[in-house]
Structures are given as structure tokens and as C-alpha cells.
Amino acid sequence: MLNREEYIEQAYFFEVISKRLPENIPMQEILEQLRAETLATTKLPMAIDYMLAELKHSGTMYPAMQQLRHYFSPFQTYLMSEAESDRGRFDIRVAIEILQREAEYRAKTPSRQGLFMYEFEALCRNRLTYDQGLAAIANDDHFDEHWKEWILIVRRQIGIVEIADLIYARSWFFVNQQRQLGREVDLKDHSILFDEKEGKVAFANRQNDPLYLFAALQRHLGYPTVPKPKPDDGSKQQILQMTRLLEQLSQRVKLLEEEQRGGFDLSNFYKKQ
Structure with missing residues (x-):
């Protein structure tokens, strides 16, 4: 289990994502902003770096969360995997809000x-x-x-x-x-x-x-x-799903292009010091 300040920062992390997603800001940009906003004394900035690398590689975050089992709980990872699934049945906005409230609860007693x-x-x-x-x-x-x-x-x-x-x-x-x-x-x-x-x-x-x-x-x-899931006409959710799919396709196309040119540099996926 993490200490209280980690859960406070996690709650803030998910809260900011929840607020900025409806503005159609790319997830990569949101994470880059949060990397600077979160407390450097916690482990969250390092976790964000790892998620950013995975996002650039595959267009999803849950594989990184899966690797960071000491930081994100299996349930948090499971929710994100369902939200980022190609099936798109689970609204990522609802998933993020669930994770936010869960982190807030964990930060208490x-x-x-x-x-x-x-x-x-x-x-x-x-x-x-x-x-x-x-x-x-x-x-x-x-x-x-x-x-x-x-x-x-x-x-x-x-x-x-x-x-x-x-x-x-x-x-x-x-x-x-x-x-x-x-x-x-x-x-x-x-x-x-x-x-x-x-x-x-x-x-x-x-x-x-x-x-x-x-x-x-x-x-x-x-x-x-x-x-609770918010009923709507589905258009916003469809836009979010299409945005996620386009981000994933964009990353895959880049990888294919670099491979055609003779290989790709893995160092591009790591934060430069």
C-alpha cells in the first residue's frame, strides 16, 4: 500500500484528466502537463514518465500501469484496460472518475x-x-x-x-x-x-x-x-473513442515507417535527461 500523499496525488492526477478529456486535449499532452504539476517528492512523476513512454509506443496506458503493480492496484489497471479496449464499451471518462474517487477514499482511512x-x-x-x-x-x-x-x-x-x-x-x-x-x-x-x-x-x-x-x-x-454513467446521445463518447483509436493508429504507423527506413530507435520512448 502507498502512503497518503501518493493517493492524494493520484486523486489529483485522475481529477485533472477527467476535467481535460472533454476538452479534446490529447492524452499525451495531458500527461506531459501533469508531469510538471505533480509533486516531485512522490513516485507519480516517474509513473507518468513510464505511462508516457507506453502511450507513445502503443497508444494506451494500461500496460504501463500493469508493469507498475507496486504503484497502481490491479483494479485500477483493470479499469483502464477496459476503458482503453478497442471494443469501447466502457466510457473512459467514467473510468477516470471512478479512479479519482477511489484514490480520494484511499487517501482517507x-x-x-x-x-x-x-x-x-x-x-x-x-x-x-x-x-x-x-x-x-x-x-x-x-x-x-x-x-x-x-x-x-x-x-x-x-x-x-x-x-x-x-x-x-x-x-x-x-x-x-x-x-x-x-x-x-x-x-x-x-x-x-x-x-x-x-x-x-x-x-x-x-x-x-x-x-x-x-x-x-x-x-x-x-x-x-x-x-454513475451519464446518459447522452453517444456522440461525445464516439469522438473520444475515435480520438483514442487515431492516436493508437498514429503511433503504429510511425513505428512501421521507421521500420521501413531500417529500424527504429528505442531511446525515443524514454525521457531524455
């Missing part, structure tokens, strides 16, 4: 429960792949072994068992209810991950739309809210 529910809701609201998304969440160093094990159980059972039931069964509310019925729960093989309040909210939302569960947890426990 995030609970594992709050972080998991935020990331899981992001998958639900944006119809992302549960299999890959939950695997990315499970690989986050913020979660201990008990959490990782449970998240992988959720990954296997989601769609068969409701998320409210999965939360309820791992809460102190469930344990206390069982004890009132004269039943003991083996806590060695059944790790309790959620407090009684989360369990109550989950129990009250069984067989309900999961969005009601998310909203109730946010109201009662102050969990972070996930940005």
Missing part, C-alpha cells in the same frame, strides 16, 4: 469493507466482467488472506448466490442470529469480515436489486459512492 463494496459496485454499474474484475480486486494488497479467499468465493458464486447473502453470511449479525437460535458458528473456518451493521443492511436487502444494497450502505455507513 479506508476500510476493507468500504473499498470492496466501492469496487464491486463499479463492476455492477458498468456491466464489467465479474471474473476479471473480482480477480483484480482479490489481488489488491489492501486485502488480507481472509478477504482474498472470500473475494474469490464471491467470484465463483456471483450470479448463483446474491451479494447480499454472501455479505450477510460473513457478518457478526449472522453469527449473533445463529447464537440466538442455539447454533454456534465455527469462526476458524468461517472468517467474519463484516460488522453487525453491514450484516443488518445486507439482510434487509436480500432478494432486492443490489443497487438498493449499495445505496443503503452509503446512507447508513458512509461508504463511498460510485460515479
Whole structure:
């Protein structure tokens, strides 16, 4: 896990991208500007250098984020990979806003429960792949072994068992209810991950739309809210998708041209000292 100032700078990084993307500023130019704006005492400027090199090479940032696993979480990388995908089903503006709010939450005193529910809701609201998304969440160093094990159980059972039931069964509310019925729960093989309040909210939302569960947890426990996809006519998103594709094609054409001339110089992709 990173220290607080790193997450503050990450939140600023994503916030600036979120504000400048609608202005149709090329991503490369945005990153170059942010390279000068971010605190030099953090690791973010070095991460931006790496992302810039990857952007010039492939037209995407997520491969660089994947290599910087010590700095960007697997979930952050997964979101960017979906947003930069050629399929273009996931709005990059929404992805950036999700990452901004997540970094803001991490900069405070995030609970594992709050972080998991935020990331899981992001998958639900944006119809992302549960299999890959939950695997990315499970690989986050913020979660201990008990959490990782449970998240992988959720990954296997989601769609068969409701998320409210999965939360309820791992809460102190469930344990206390069982004890009132004269039943003991083996806590060695059944790790309790959620407090009684989360369990109550989950129990009250069984067989309900999961969005009601998310909203109730946010109201009662102050969990972070996930940005909602903004409905529009699709024209802005199409322009952004076309811009990303053109940037990627431009880089590929440059590489092909240099290869035709007898090879290309890898030093062009690294920041000159």
C-alpha cells in the first residue's frame, strides 16, 4: 500500500484528466502537463514518465500501469484496460472518475469493507466482467488472506448466490442470529469480515436489486459512492473513442515507417535527461 500523499496525488492526477478529456486535449499532452504539476517528492512523476513512454509506443496506458503493480492496484489497471479496449464499451471518462474517487477514499482511512463494496459496485454499474474484475480486486494488497479467499468465493458464486447473502453470511449479525437460535458458528473456518451493521443492511436487502444494497450502505455507513454513467446521445463518447483509436493508429504507423527506413530507435520512448 502507498502512503497518503501518493493517493492524494493520484486523486489529483485522475481529477485533472477527467476535467481535460472533454476538452479534446490529447492524452499525451495531458500527461506531459501533469508531469510538471505533480509533486516531485512522490513516485507519480516517474509513473507518468513510464505511462508516457507506453502511450507513445502503443497508444494506451494500461500496460504501463500493469508493469507498475507496486504503484497502481490491479483494479485500477483493470479499469483502464477496459476503458482503453478497442471494443469501447466502457466510457473512459467514467473510468477516470471512478479512479479519482477511489484514490480520494484511499487517501482517507479506508476500510476493507468500504473499498470492496466501492469496487464491486463499479463492476455492477458498468456491466464489467465479474471474473476479471473480482480477480483484480482479490489481488489488491489492501486485502488480507481472509478477504482474498472470500473475494474469490464471491467470484465463483456471483450470479448463483446474491451479494447480499454472501455479505450477510460473513457478518457478526449472522453469527449473533445463529447464537440466538442455539447454533454456534465455527469462526476458524468461517472468517467474519463484516460488522453487525453491514450484516443488518445486507439482510434487509436480500432478494432486492443490489443497487438498493449499495445505496443503503452509503446512507447508513458512509461508504463511498460510485460515479454513475451519464446518459447522452453517444456522440461525445464516439469522438473520444475515435480520438483514442487515431492516436493508437498514429503511433503504429510511425513505428512501421521507421521500420521501413531500417529500424527504429528505442531511446525515443524514454525521457531524455
